[in-house]
Every structure is written in C-alpha cells, then in structure tokens.
Amino acid sequence: MKLSVLALGVLLLQSAASSLADAQDAADLRIVVSVAVGRADGGDRRAVDGEVDPGTIGKTARWAFSRLTDQCGMGVRAEPVGDLAQASDGTTKNVYSAWAVQVTPARRVGDAVTFRLEWKRTRDNGKPSPIRDNTEVTLRPGQSLSLDLMPQSPEAPPHSCKEVMKALSLSVALKHHPEPNHDRRLIAVDLWLVERLPNGKERSQPLSLRGQYNQPIPFYFDTLTAPTKSLDLFGDLQIAPGQRITEITITTRTRVVDLTPPPRPAQYPAGSPWPPPDYVGSTTATLRLVPGEVVSVPLPPVGNPYTHDAAAFAARALSFRMRVRQIR
Amino acid sequence: MSPNYEVISDFLDAEAFEPRALGEALADPVGREILIDFVVLRYAAQADDPVAPESRAHWRPSRLLFAAAAVLVALIGGYEVGHRQVGPDLTRPPAAARVVAVDWHSVPEESGR
Numbered sequence: 548m549k550l551s552v553l554a555l556g557v558l559l560l561q562s563a564a565s566s567l568a569d570a571q572d573a574a575d576l577r578i579v580v581s582v583a584v585g586r587a588d589g590g591d592r593r594a595v596d597g598e599v600d601p602g603t604i605g606k607t608a609r610w611a612f613s614r615l616t617d618q619c620g621m622g623v624r625a626e627p628v629g630d631l632a633q634a635s636d637g638t639t640k641n642v643y644s645a646w647a648v649q650v651t652p653a654r655r656v657g658d659a660v661t662f663r664l665e666w667k668r669t670r671d672n673g674k675p676s677p678i679r680d681n682t683e684v685t686l687r688p689g690q691s692l693s694l695d696l697m698p699q700s701p702e703a704p705p706h707s708c709k710e711v712m713k714a715l716s717l718s719v720a721l722k723h724h725p726e727p728n729h730d731r732r733l734i735a736v737d738l739w740l741v742e743r744l745p746n747g748k749e750r751s752q753p754l755s756l757r758g759q760y761n762q763p764i765p766f767y768f769d770t771l772t773a774p775t776k777s778l779d780l781f782g783d784l785q786i787a788p789g790q791r792i793t794e795i796t797i798t799t800r801t802r803v804v805d806l807t808p809p810p811r812p813a814q815y816p817a818g819s820p821w822p823p824p825d826y827v828g829s830t831t832a833t834l835r836l837v838p839g840e841v842v843s844v845p846l847p848p849v850g851n852p853y854t855h856d857a858a859a860f861a862a863r864a865l866s867f868r869m870r871v872r873q874i875r
Numbered sequence: 876m877s878p879n880y881e882v883i884s885d886f887l888d889a890e891a892f893e894p895r896a897l898g899e900a901l902a903d904p905v906g907r908e909i910l911i912d913f914v915v916l917r918y919a920a921q922a923d924d925p926v927a928p929e930s931r932a933h934w935r936p937s938r939l940l941f942a943a944a945a946v947l948v949a950l951i952g953g954y955e956v957g958h959r960q961v962g963p964d965l966t967r968p969p970a971a972a973r974v975v976a977v978d979w980h981s982v983p984e985e986s987g988r
Contacts, residue, residue, distance in 0.1 A: 739968035751968050798982065832977035843971035847979040868968040 576601050576655075576688060577724040578662055580648050580717070582612040582621050587711035594621040601652045601660040601721070613645035613670070614699075614715065619708040621715065628669065644697055645670040646717050653683065660721055661685040664694075672700045684719065688761065691720035723761040730759055733875035734786055740768045741843070743864040751868070760788045763798075773859035776825070777804045778849060786871060793838055793871055798831045801849050803860070841870045880909050887913050 581596035597610035611628045614621050617640060622632075627647055634640045651663040667679030684692060695717040736756040741749050758764030763783040771778040779802040787794040808822035815821060828849075836842050846865040882900050885892040887910075900906035 741968055749968070751966075753966050753968070797977075799979075829982035830979040831982050832979045834975045834977045836975070840973075841969050841971050843974045844977055845974065866974075868971055870969070 575724050576658065576660060577722050578650055578652065578660065578686075579720045579722050580610060580650060581720070582623070582646065583716045583718070584621060584712060585714040585716060587713050589710070591716065595623040597623055597625075597648070598722075598724075599650050599652065600724075601655050601662065604652050604654065607649050607651040609647070609649045611645060611647050611669070612717070613642050615640040616643045616673075618643075619710070619712075630670075641673070642670045643673050644668075644699065644715055646695070646697075648717070650719070659685055659687050664719060666694055666717065668695065668697060671697060686719070686721035688721050688723055691718055693718045727759050727762055731875060732760055732788070732873060734758060734760060734764075735872055735874045736764060736784060736786075737870040738766055738784075739868040740780060741866050741868050742771075743866070756784070757874075758784075758786070760786055771860070771863070772806070775806050776859040777806055778802070778860050779804070780865075782829075788873075789835075791837065792835045794833060794835050795869075795871065796831060796833045797844070797867070798829060799846065800827070800829045802827050803849065836869075836871065838872050839870065841868060843868050880906055883910050883913060 577598040578601055579596050579598045582594050583591040584594045585591050595612060597608065597612075599608040609625060609627070610623055611626065612621055612623050613628045613632055615632055615634050618634060622635070624632075628642050628645055630642055631639050632642050645668070646666055647669045648664070648666040653661045653663055655661070662684055663681075664684050665679075665681040668676035670676070671678070678695065680694070686692065693716060697715045697717075699712045699714055701711065734757065736754075736758070738754045738756055740752045740754075742751070743749055752768050754766050754768065756764050756766055763785050765781070765783045767779075767781040771780065780799065781802075782797065782799040785796045785798075787796075802824045803826040804824050805822050811821045830847050832844075834842070834844060844867040846867065849860040849863070849865070879896050880900050882892045882896045883906060886897050901910060
C-alpha cells in the first residue's frame, strides 16, 4: 500500500515537472510586420500588425495594410486590397494608402531568423505607386527594421479625426512569443553581490527579483565605497526558458564616482549633476544553469583598465551568486 | 502530512525509533501533548504497580533521563520546524554548487570625463 502511494506521488511529481517543462518550450519567436500611424500630436502609435512563426520554413504569409478614405486608423487583412475595400462598419470605401507585404521564413540558426521579405505600396495617398522592395532579412530577437515611410497629405480625408495624421511607417521585427501581456509565467531570481574579504570571509548584498522570460529584469545594488571613490553596480538579467537548462544574459553596469571632487566649475552646465562619473562601463555575458541551482559568477575588473579610475576597486574580489526558478 | 506519533510511544518504550521522525512528531503541538499524556500515563501506571521500592528507585534516573531527552528533542525539533517555516535566510548567500567563469564582453557605453 505504501509503495503504491509512493509510486503515485512520484508519477504526480513527474507529471507536474513535465508540464512545467512543456510550458517553457511554448515560448518562441514571431516575425512581426507592423504599420504605425504617425500623428502630429503623440508621435508614432502602433496601429496594426501581422505575425508569422519563423518555424514555418518556405511557407509564405501575406498581409494587406490599408487606410481607407474617411478612416482614422489602419486595417490589416490576409487578402490583397484593390481600389475599394470594406470598412469595419460594413460600408465600401476607397483605399487611400496601402501596402501589400509577404514574408517567407527561410532558415533559423540559433535565435537568428532569416526570411524573404517582399513589400510594395499598392496605394499612396489615393494614387498607385511604383515603390517596392524584395530582400532577405536576418533578425535576432528584439531587433527591428524600418522598411518604408509614407507621408500622408494634410488635405487627405478624413477631416473628422481630431488627430493630424502625418505619416504611416512600415517595419518588421523579430519578437518573443508570447508577448509579455499574454505570458503568465513568472520567474524568481535570488541575486547576491558577494565580496570576498582579505580574511577569507564574505560580505554580501541580497536582492530578490521577479520578472518575465525574455524581458530585462533590472537590479541595483547599494553603492560600494573606497576611501576616495564610490562604485554603483547595477544592470539587468534576461532569462530565456529551456526544458532543463535556463540561459541567462547578464548585463552589468558600473559607475565610479569621485568622493572628493574639485569644486564645480562656474561654466559647468546648470542642471547637470556634479561630479560627473569617472567611469561608466557596461559588460555582458551569457551563462547556462539548471533551475534552482546556485552558481557563482566572478565579475570582471571594475573600471577602465587604462586609467587609474578603477584602482580603488581593483582588489575587491566581487562576484554574483544567483539562483533562478520559475514560480508560475 | 501529519507526523507519525507512534514513534513517541516507541521512544518511551525504549524500542527502536527514527530520531528524525521523533523530532518531527515532537515539533508538532499535538505530538508534544501526546508525549506528556504518555509520560503521565506511564507514571500513573508505575505508581499503581506493586513493585518493590528498591526496583522503582532503580528506574527513577532513567525516567528522568527519558524526560530530559524528550524535552531536548522537543526543543530541537521545534526550533528546526520554526526555522523551516521562517524560510531560508536570503541575506546570506547559500554556497554555490559551481563557479561559472563567463566570458564578459564590453558593451559600448558613454564614458565620463
């Protein structure tokens, strides 16, 4: 009886663990083509987009982005538009400005996605246009490319809109999927800044962080001080999900400030903080670890190695200690 | 999951017992009540037992020893469970399972003066 209960417990634990791993695998990438509406008041606003899974190699996705006469925004549909199109209220209107876009994923190497992109202006302020392009693009997650900017005539209808539409811009990006608003997964990071003292003991600062996969999780440690300098250490972590291995990209920023600065020069710009930092540096690294595992990551030397700015902290043996786990 | 209270009886009867299970049982308030009940019951039973005074006197030190041990186990068990409920002390980093020597790359950034 006890053995059967034990076996059931093991099975339940395995099931929970595998469903967690499956949830992590669901995160992937999307090629996103979007048209933003540029307004005189408010600047560029994301309007509409179409997206395709880069894993569908060789399969072409098509979209038509269009602004209809007497419409204040943009529309997107899968079929091409002609001179006329149906508005959201069911009425037929003239197409005022439009693009036809097609994307064909070609290959994926790691997180770099290559795809064939073909686009053309099918309507430009109520007229046909010869402007088009057909190119191969490679993007990594978070990267984007502007493709075309179509100024909009101030005389163009609709006159009923409060906002003045200045331009429409077409762009393509590679984004993580699902987008943060739809991603319920939550990760917890225990992060310590550890300093090993000359007597062998450790001094540490703890931080307890929470964030989402593929999104920067910022951290800020308290200032470290030396007799004449102070060191601000901050940065962000970006964590990519994996079935058994979690990949973490750490970006560490250091700022060394003189604690005994000379008097502020009279001509120094008003409103600018005094003293300016001796040094501002940024380093990045990627590591892989098992969820729940505690690892130590030695920090690179602080400051510019070619100046004396970092000398005050050169002997400080600093490292991160971290543990990452998914809690939802 | 509720602790195994039978281990308290095994302990008082001087039978083989699992120290960790006893600690868990005594860390629980119910377990401590059971311990007290068992001790009182055994004391009452021995008081009614028509044994020779010499014999009872012979057992008294060991009973005291048992009681002292029970109190000690209860204290340690209670401390351990209380410590577990508070959670890990995040102010002190746990020992690292391994040191990861990463390859740091400089990122172009604005420089100071």
